[in-house]
Amino acid sequence: MQGASVSFHVIRNPDLPPVDELEKISWGIVFRSNYIVMLQVFPGADVPEWVNWQDKFQKRVHVFNITTLKIDNLTLEDTGLYRARDSYTRGRQYDQDFHLTVYEPLPLPQIRTTNLSITPGWCNVTVQCDAPGTREDLTMSWESRGLPRELEQREATGPAPNPWTLALSLPLSQPNASLTCVLRNQVDQTTATLDLGDICGHTDPQGQSDADHLPGILVTVVVLLLILGAGLFLWRRGVKKSLEPGRGAGSQEEHRDPMMASTLQS
Structure with a gap:
């Protein structure tokens, strides 16, 4: 994965006679069918001998035990075909290829x-x-x-x-x-x-969802609003009548008994 590390390890050809000794390993990249050497490693040497791409790889490439190459902090551009060419005494050479694909970290779906x-x-x-x-x-x-x-x-x-x-x-x-x-x-x-x-959504024991109850809830709300509106209308009408002229305390004078009125005048 991008930013991770990868190691390539060379395995000795089992068909080689024991007398054939490893003289060097050339690490390179196959680019458009051409093998381009990146560096060479010799037995007993402390550091590799760079040939190409030193600026790109030197700080990220490490060689261990001559037969292992490690690349750190991988980038997408590192994707490619890497080749190790083993050179033995008596002129024998063997190639081992390593296919590297560097992936981006996956986004969350x-x-x-x-x-x-x-x-x-x-x-x-x-x-x-x-x-x-x-x-x-x-x-x-x-x-x-x-x-x-x-x-x-x-x-x-x-x-x-x-x-x-x-x-x-x-x-x-x-x-x-x-x-x-x-x-x-x-x-x-x-x-x-x-x-x-x-x-x-959640369901009740009868298997009805909240959406199934919505029409009934709306009807109940409408009925309550109508009842409240009708009660408010009747209350306001009664208040209006009690405040009309000729009603209330003043209207009681008009309904007294005429005989009682004559007695009071005398």
Whole structure:
């Protein structure tokens, strides 16, 4: 992976006679079918002898026990075909090739949901797992937890499209189920998990979701508002009548008994 290290180790050809001794190893890169020597290592020497690419590799390349080459802090440009050429006494030479591919660290996958619908006992949803950035040598798979076996069998692995889509009909009786999108390449793995209970909502014992109760809740609210409005209207009308002229305390004079009025005048 980018930023990591890699080691190449040369193995002596088992067909070589014991009398043939290793004289040197040349490390290089095969570029467009041409072998270009990078450095040479000799038995007993403390440091390698550089031939090419010293500025690019000297601070990152280390040679151990003459037969092992290590490259630190790998970059994407280090990808390529490396070759070790072993030179023995009596003029024998053998090549060993090392194919190196440097990968970027995988980004975290992103899960999105679309086409959500709730039917009696079921949650229908489409999930999409997307991998931003590079897709070279990338595979994607779904892993599930708490789903019926027939749904688990629908899991698949393959090259990642953009994005990878999975349509599901999930039983509402599995509130703790989850789906995990897994991205992999040769050296790294990242995951993202979706809790299906957060998407499909919680259910009551009869299997009804919160969305099933919404119409009844709205009707109840409307009825309460109408009752409250009617009561407020009647109360304001009664207050208005009590304040009209000729009513209240003044109106009591007009309704007294005429005989009582004559007695009071006399």
